[in-house]
Amino acid sequence: MITLALVDDHTMLRKSMAALLRLMGGFEVIFQASNGKELIEYLEDQTWPDLVLMDVSMPVMSGPETTRWLREHYPELKVVALSMVRSENTIIRMMSSGARAYLLKDAEPEELVRMLEEVHQHGFAHNEMVPSLPGRTVSSQPIQLSDQEKVYMQWVCSEKSHKEIAELMQLSPRTIDGYRDSLLKKLGVGSRVGIVMYALQHGIVAL
Amino acid sequence: MITLALVDDHTMLRKSMAALLRLMGGFEVIFQASNGKELIEYLEDQTWPDLVLMDVSMPVMSGPETTRWLREHYPELKVVALSMVRSENTIIRMMSSGARAYLLKDAEPEELVRMLEEVHQHGFAHNEMVPSLPGRTVSSQPIQLSDQEKVYMQWVCSEKSHKEIAELMQLSPRTIDGYRDSLLKKLGVGSRVGIVMYALQHGIVAL
DNA sequence: AATAGATTAGGTATAAATACCTGATTTTGT
DNA sequence: ACAAAATCAGGTATTTATACCTAATCTATT
Incomplete structure (x- = not known):
C-alpha cells in the first residue's frame, strides 16, 4: 500500500482523485492540502506519505515553490507533478524544482497508477513529456519576486x-x-x- | 439512481469524479465526453442521462455553446455547470445559456451531491454563486467573433x-x-x- | 440591381508602455 | 555601526496602444 498526499486547490479534483485511487486499489491518501503551505505545516508533526501528488498553480504557495522547499528540507520525499498544461516552461520549472515525474490532468488513470508505482519503486518515472527537453540548461534558481x-x-x-x-x-x-x-x-x-x-x-x- | 453524463476535457477529473460519485452512491455515470461535440454525437442514438455535468472551457465545443445547443434541441435535458472560475461573466454566460445550476470545482463533494439531487428533483438548484447577480440585464446572446x-x-x-x-x-x-x-x-x-x-x-x- | 453587412485599411491625435538613465531613503545582514 | 541590498522615484526618448474618423471592396440576400 503506497501512501499519498494530494496537493491541489480544487477540492473537487482532490477528493475525486482520492476516491479514484481508493477504487483502483494499492494507494491510500493520508492527507489533502489546497496549497503548498498547508502541506508543509502538516509535515511538521505528522508521518510522511510515500509520495506527494502536487498541482502546479495554486494560491498562497505554488507547486514549484513547494517542491523546492521540500527538496531543501525533506529531500527523500518524492514529488509527482500534476498539471493542466503541456507548456515546456512549466515542465522545466517543476522538474528542475525537484519533481520526480510530470503528469498531465489529461492522462488516463492507468497512466497515473503506473507513474506513481514507478516513482515509488525507482525514485523517478519515465514519461513522454519530460525528455522532450533537450540540452537546454535549466535556470535552476527560482525567480525571486518581492x-x-x-x-x-x-x-x-x-x-x-x-x-x-x-x-x-x-x-x-x-x-x-x-x-x-x-x-x-x-x-x-x-x-x-x-x-x-x-x-x-x-x-x-x-x- | 440518477444517471449522469460528465463533460470535461480533463480525463483525470472526469474519471475521478465518476469514481467519487460511485463511492458516494445514488449516481451512475453512463457517459463521459471530453467536449460538447462528443456529447452531442452521443445523444443522437443513446439513452439520455438525467443530468449533464458540464465544464465551461473546453476545446472544440465549449460549455456555453453546448448548453445552448442542448436547450435548442433537447430542452428537457438538465445541465449543471462545473467551473473553475467565480467570474461573474462566466456565471452569466452559463446560466443564460440554460444551465440549471453553477458549481465550482472548489466545492465539497457534499455540495455537488446536494445540487445534483436538487436539480434532478426540481429542475433547478439554489446556490450562492448565482443570485449574486443583481438586476443587471443579461446580454443573453453570446458574443459572436469572426x-x-x-x-x-x-x-x-x-x-x-x-x-x-x-x-x-x-x-x-x-x-x-x-x-x-x-x-x-x-x-x-x-x-x-x-x-x-x-x-x-x-x-x-x-x- | 440594390441594400446591408462584413472585411480590410488609411488618417490623425492622444494616452500608455517600454528602455535606460540617475539618485535618495530604508532595510537587512554582520 | 557599517556595508550591501532593496525600495522608491525622478528624467527623457522612443515605441505601442487606444479612440474615432472615413472609405473601398467583397458577399449574401432580397
Missing part, C-alpha cells in the same frame, strides 16, 4: 493603467514603471502581456 | 506587437488595429490585457 512585485502582478492582469495602479498602491507611477521594468527583466518577457501570461501560467495570479 | 478575430486573439495573448501580428497574419497593421477596436467594444473591456483575460477565461485561448 511582495510589492507580486501585488503589482495582481493589478497588471487587470485593465488598469500604471497611473491607476499607482493610486491603488499609494505609490508614484514611476515606481510602478520600475516594477514593470524589473519584472520584464526577471521574467525574461518583452511586454505587459508577457507578464500577464507569466503570472497566470505560474499561478501567481488566478484566472 | 474567424479572423479568433486568430488575432491567439496572437494578442503573446508578446507580439500589432506590427508583428500584422506580418504573421499577412495583413496591414491597421487591420489588426481594427480587430482590437472591434474586440474592445464587443467584449466590453478597456485594454489589450482585458482582451487577454477574456480570451483565457473563456477558453478561446489556452493557458
Whole structure:
C-alpha cells in the first residue's frame, strides 16, 4: 500500500482523485492540502506519505515553490507533478524544482497508477513529456519576486493603467514603471502581456 | 439512481469524479465526453442521462455553446455547470445559456451531491454563486467573433506587437488595429490585457 | 440591381508602455 | 555601526496602444 498526499486547490479534483485511487486499489491518501503551505505545516508533526501528488498553480504557495522547499528540507520525499498544461516552461520549472515525474490532468488513470508505482519503486518515472527537453540548461534558481512585485502582478492582469495602479498602491507611477521594468527583466518577457501570461501560467495570479 | 453524463476535457477529473460519485452512491455515470461535440454525437442514438455535468472551457465545443445547443434541441435535458472560475461573466454566460445550476470545482463533494439531487428533483438548484447577480440585464446572446478575430486573439495573448501580428497574419497593421477596436467594444473591456483575460477565461485561448 | 453587412485599411491625435538613465531613503545582514 | 541590498522615484526618448474618423471592396440576400 503506497501512501499519498494530494496537493491541489480544487477540492473537487482532490477528493475525486482520492476516491479514484481508493477504487483502483494499492494507494491510500493520508492527507489533502489546497496549497503548498498547508502541506508543509502538516509535515511538521505528522508521518510522511510515500509520495506527494502536487498541482502546479495554486494560491498562497505554488507547486514549484513547494517542491523546492521540500527538496531543501525533506529531500527523500518524492514529488509527482500534476498539471493542466503541456507548456515546456512549466515542465522545466517543476522538474528542475525537484519533481520526480510530470503528469498531465489529461492522462488516463492507468497512466497515473503506473507513474506513481514507478516513482515509488525507482525514485523517478519515465514519461513522454519530460525528455522532450533537450540540452537546454535549466535556470535552476527560482525567480525571486518581492511582495510589492507580486501585488503589482495582481493589478497588471487587470485593465488598469500604471497611473491607476499607482493610486491603488499609494505609490508614484514611476515606481510602478520600475516594477514593470524589473519584472520584464526577471521574467525574461518583452511586454505587459508577457507578464500577464507569466503570472497566470505560474499561478501567481488566478484566472 | 440518477444517471449522469460528465463533460470535461480533463480525463483525470472526469474519471475521478465518476469514481467519487460511485463511492458516494445514488449516481451512475453512463457517459463521459471530453467536449460538447462528443456529447452531442452521443445523444443522437443513446439513452439520455438525467443530468449533464458540464465544464465551461473546453476545446472544440465549449460549455456555453453546448448548453445552448442542448436547450435548442433537447430542452428537457438538465445541465449543471462545473467551473473553475467565480467570474461573474462566466456565471452569466452559463446560466443564460440554460444551465440549471453553477458549481465550482472548489466545492465539497457534499455540495455537488446536494445540487445534483436538487436539480434532478426540481429542475433547478439554489446556490450562492448565482443570485449574486443583481438586476443587471443579461446580454443573453453570446458574443459572436469572426474567424479572423479568433486568430488575432491567439496572437494578442503573446508578446507580439500589432506590427508583428500584422506580418504573421499577412495583413496591414491597421487591420489588426481594427480587430482590437472591434474586440474592445464587443467584449466590453478597456485594454489589450482585458482582451487577454477574456480570451483565457473563456477558453478561446489556452493557458 | 440594390441594400446591408462584413472585411480590410488609411488618417490623425492622444494616452500608455517600454528602455535606460540617475539618485535618495530604508532595510537587512554582520 | 557599517556595508550591501532593496525600495522608491525622478528624467527623457522612443515605441505601442487606444479612440474615432472615413472609405473601398467583397458577399449574401432580397
